[in-house]
Amino acid sequence: MSSSRRNAPRMSKSRSKEKILTCPTCGKRTMVRVRKTVRFDDGLVIPRLLHYECRSCREQLFDDHAMTRIEEASLVPIENSIGDGMP
Numbered sequence: 001m002s003s004s005r006r007n008a009p010r011m012s013k014s015r016s017k018e019k020i021l022t023c024p025t026c027g028k029r030t031m032v033r034v035r036k037t038v039r040f041d042d043g044l045v046i047p048r049l050l051h052y053e054c055r056s057c058r059e060q061l062f063d064d065h066a067m068t069r070i071e072e073a074s075l076v077p078i079e080n081s082i083g084d085g086m087p
């Protein structure tokens, strides 16, 4: 295997909600899509982020959509995100 983008699972056009992927870390087919708050080591928190998580080893995978949200959030200071959604 020589994949250089290990954090980008190949997305098919399937509309199945319960898509299950094979975990690249433990090799088990236990990677499911979840929507939950993700905290990174550098303090960045993404609430209710849709991503993949392995039920066996807790490895997390982020697809292009998730990566976009992470990048956007990392550009905005946390203090400035208060008031989001206010008219």
Ligand SMILES: [Zn+2]
Pocket (backbone or CB within 6 Å): 023, 024, 025, 026, 027, 028, 054, 055, 056, 057, 058, 059
């Ligand atoms: Zn795993």
